Amino acid sequence: MLVYDGPAGTRAVRLVEVEAYLGAADPASHAYRGPTRRTAPMFGPPGRSYVYFVYGMYHCMNVVAERVGVAGAVLLRGAEPLEGAGDDPRALAGPGKLARALGLTTAHTNMDLVRSPLSIRDAPAVPASRVVRTARIGLATGSTAHQPWRFYVRGSLGVSRR
DNA sequence: CGAATGATCCGA
């Protein structure tokens, strides 16, 4: 689950859809061409956030997943509301909508997700039989475009495309 | 400095 104790109170959601992004080996990744000011968190320590702004109006959040110097992150694409996040899972179905619902912006990039108001915590385990693995969404081109690096919980209304 | 573009979403 993802918890944000922010200015609007505590908001908690149960993550049901994610995608993995690598570095130099993944043309679809922001980290493909090496670190920049924006993507620096992707090359930093694991367990921190990487939030970026795109299409002039949306923010998307990732969880950095590799050791320092190695790019790797998990894009949070969908969730179900638990607390303070409304009661409609469809409002959390999609990375832009998820970030918006929690009130996340680029100010929340590079935060320590273990010890900060924005945190990732354990949630009840999901049986492997309910986890679906598919290709990632919204990628233009690239050799990794068809890799099955998207995971979601079968049947959840918080999944962006079903 | 200018131009292109994007890990999206919504509405027609």
Next chain:
DNA sequence: CGGATCATTCGA
């Protein structure tokens, strides 16, 4: 399928 809308990135 196109438009919204702008920070970031790359090339000149």
